[in-house]
Amino acid sequence: MNAFLAIIGRDLRLATRAGGDALTLVLFFVMVGAVVPFAIGPDRVLLAQLAPGIIWIAAFLSMLLGLDRLFRADEDDGSLLLLRHAAIPLEAVVAAKLIAHWLLSALPLLVASPLLAVLLSMEAGAWGKTVLALLIGTPALTAFGVIGAAVTVSLKRGGLLAPVLILPLSIPVLIFGVAMVSAPEGSSAASLFLAAVSLVCVAFCPFAAALALRVGSE
Amino acid sequence: MNAPEALLTVTDLALSRGERQLFSGLGFAVSAGELLLIRGPNGAGKSSLLLTLAGILRLDRGTIGWAGGDERAPLHLLGHLSGIKPRLTLSENLVFWRAVNGPTGLAPEAALDATGLGGLGVIEAGHLSAGQTRRLALARLLVTERTIWLLDEPTASLDTAGDALVGRMIENHLQSGGAVVAATHSDLAVAGAARTLTLGGAR
Numbered sequence: 001m002n003a004f005l006a007i008i009g010r011d012l013r014l015a016t017r018a019g020g021d022a023l024t025l026v027l028f029f030v031m032v033g034a035v036v037p038f039a040i041g042p043d044r045v046l047l048a049q050l051a052p053g054i055i056w057i058a059a060f061l062s063m064l065l066g067l068d069r070l071f072r073a074d075e076d077d078g079s080l081l082l083l084r085h086a087a088i089p090l091e092a093v094v095a096a097k098l099i100a101h102w103l104l105s106a107l108p109l110l111v112a113s114p115l116l117a118v119l120l121s122m123e124a125g126a127w128g129k130t131v132l133a134l135l136i137g138t139p140a141l142t143a144f145g146v147i148g149a150a151v152t153v154s155l156k157r158g159g160l161l162a163p164v165l166i167l168p169l170s171i172p173v174l175i176f177g178v179a180m181v182s183a184p185e186g187s188s189a190a191s192l193f194l195a196a197v198s199l200v201c202v203a204f205c206p207f208a209a210a211l212a213l214r215v216g217s218e
Numbered sequence: 219m220n221a222p223e224a225l226l227t228v229t230d231l232a233l234s235r236g237e238r239q240l241f242s243g244l245g246f247a248v249s250a251g252e253l254l255l256i257r258g259p260n261g262a263g264k265s266s267l268l269l270t271l272a273g274i275l276r277l278d279r280g281t282i283g284w285a286g287g288d289e290r291a292p293l294h295l296l297g298h299l300s301g302i303k304p305r306l307t308l309s310e311n312l313v314f315w316r317a318v319n320g321p322t323g324l325a326p327e328a329a330l331d332a333t334g335l336g337g338l339g340v341i342e343a344g345h346l347s348a349g350q351t352r353r354l355a356l357a358r359l360l361v362t363e364r365t366i367w368l369l370d371e372p373t374a375s376l377d378t379a380g381d382a383l384v385g386r387m388i389e390n391h392l393q394s395g396g397a398v399v400a401a402t403h404s405d406l407a408v409a410g411a412a413r414t415l416t417l418g419g420a421r
Contacts, residue, residue, distance in 0.1 A: 006317030010306070017305050078299025081274060085293060085364075087320040218276045 003088045004096045011100035014073075021069065025062045026108045032058040033116040044121045051120035052130045052181035056174055058116065059109045059134055063141050064163040066105045070097065070149040071213070072159075080153070081217065090210040098146050098205060105145075106138035129181045136191060137177040140198040143205035144169050150209035154216030172197055224249050224285065225366055225397045226271070231280035233263060233270055240266055241417055242279070248366075248397045253388060253412040256401040262418030264401035268295070268368045271399065285365075293366040298374075300355040304344030308335060308354055311343055312361050319362035329360040334383060348375040356387060367391060369400040381407050 015021045036054050037047055074080040083093045110131055117127040148162035155161065176197065179190035224247040232242035240263030248254050256264045269275045271282060272295045284291040302311050312326035323329070330336050333353040338346075343354060352375050359367060372384045385407030388398050392410075400406060 002321075003318040006314050010303070010310075010314050013310070014303060014305055073303075076299075077303065078297055078301040079303070081269075081272075081297060081299070082295060082301040082315075083318065084274060085272065085295060086318045088318075217274050 003086055004092055007083075007093060007096035008100045008103075011097060012103060015100075015104045021066070022104050022108050025066050025105055026112045028065055029058050029062040029109050030112055030115055030119075032061055034119050037120070048121050048123065048126070051117070051122040052126060052133075053178050054120060055113060055116055055130050055134070056137075056177050059106070059138065060141065060170065060174065062109060063105050063138070063145060064166075066101070067145045067149050067162045067166075068152075068159040070101055070146060071153040072149075075153050080213065084214075084217075090213060091206040094146065094150070094206040094209045094213070098142060098202065098209075101146060102139060102142040106134070106142060109138075110134055126181060133177045133180040133191070133194065136180075136194045136198055137173045140173045140194075140201040141170055143198075143201035144173075146205050146209050147212065150212040150216070153213065226285070226291075226399070227281075227283040228271070229281050229283075231267075231270070231282070232278040233266055233275065234278055235263070235266055235275075239278075244280070244415075244417075246413075246415055248399060250365075250395045250397055251392045253392060253398045253400065253406075253408060253410075255406070255412050255414045256399065256417060257403070257414055258417035264417060265298070265370050267417065268297070268370050268399065268401055272368055291366060292364045293368055294359045294362070294364045296355060296359065296367070296369045296372060298370060300351050301358065302343050302351060302354055305342060307340050307342055308346075309339035311354060312357055315358045316361040319364075321361070322363040323361045326357075326361055329357040330354075332360055332387075333357040334379065349377055349380055352376055353380060353383070356384065359387070365396050367396065367398045367400075369398060369402075371402055372400055373402065373404055373406065385409075 033054055040047060040050065071080060074083070084090055086093060113131055113134070114127065144166040145162070148166040151165065152162045173194065176190045176194040180194055183190050226248040228247070229245045231244040233240045246254065256267060258264055266275055270277050272293060273291070301315070306314070308330060309326050312329055316323070316326060324332065327339060330339055333356050335350060335353055335357065343351065346354065356372070373381050376384065388400070388406065388408050391398060406412070
């Protein structure tokens with residue numbers, strides 16, 4: 001358990017120390033959301049209607065942006081090879097990195113989402129639903145991202161490949177995520193589906209990603 | 219240290235990278251307290267052999283057996299890459315590896331002292347010279363006890379004092395019942411006999 005926490009702690013420390021990598025993601029998230037009104041026009045009703053989708057797309061894009069740093073740095077300095085001989089199996093190492101990555105790439109977006117809600121003239125109720133949907137759905141996006149990053153880490157210039165690989169996989173998350181926000185009061189089918197997708201992805205991700213890392217270094 | 223038990227037994231090992239076969243029919247055993255030097259020209263497969271022993275590269279043929287029949291061997295790998303985060307301090311780097319690999323060895327401060335980096339614990343590792351980075355990588359071997367050390371050019375970019383340090387570390391490790399497999403071009407400053415395995419050409 002110590003080894004598990006040490007990996008999470010190190011990733012968090014590195015991200016906060018490297019000069020605000022996490023902050024850059026948040027800025028990107030807010031700016032994507034802020035640019036959309038310029039493209040759509042100043043129609044407040046239309047904007048409020050589109051806002052949940054815009055927030056999802058912005059969150060999705062900014063999570064893709066941080067993907068490459070997941071394993072790349074560890075691969076470049078040799079840590080990833082050494083972690084193969086850690087006291088915990090590689091699957092647990094990947095799980096630790098999954099949690100750290102969610103804390104670094106999804107949690108800041110949830111914190112910054114009120115700002116976007118104001119910019120898009122969302123109502124408080126719709127914002128609350130969107131945050132809840134993001135909270136349930138982002139673990140699945142993170143899990144897809146971890147798998148994509150693990151598959152592409154052995155490619156020297158695979159930085160752009162991982163997002164392309166996982167984009168199609170993430171469509172169900174987007175569908176149910178937005179459906180959860182627009183669903184009428186009391187209907188929980190979309191949120192249950194979203195939770196199921198998240199749980200399954202997070203449970204399988206460490207095994208798939210660890211396998212990809214093992215095969216990749218051969 | 220009576221009956222020397224083979225910690226590592228390799229039989230009929232064949233390995234190729236790309237289309238090229240590096241070696242085949244390789245067999246050796248390493249017992250407790252033994253140092254095996256792997257020599258050979260550049261590209262002979264020294265590093266690849268170490269990575270294969272570490273279970274990272276897939277072998278074409280043959281078996282690698284560890285004492286006790288364990289699948290995951292208790293080993294330390296010291297490769298070309300240091301596994302050190304430049305943005306963390308020296309102490310933080312060692313504390314991390316100690317937590318990840320198991321806190322069975324020296325305390326981080328003691329390991330820094332032992333590798334001649336005493337007093338530098340609060341500095342970011344990115345400020346270190348190449349030789350100091352190598353020393354920090356060596357200190358990682360000391361914070362967790364592992365029976366087998368796989369060292370790839372352990373004296374690379376070290377000064378003469380560093381060479382002596384590597385020699386001392388290896389001697390201590392051998393005396394405490396460990397085993398070392400080292401790929402090297404230069405002679406290691408280790409007292410006592412070492413077996414040599416030469417790759418490439420000499421087969």
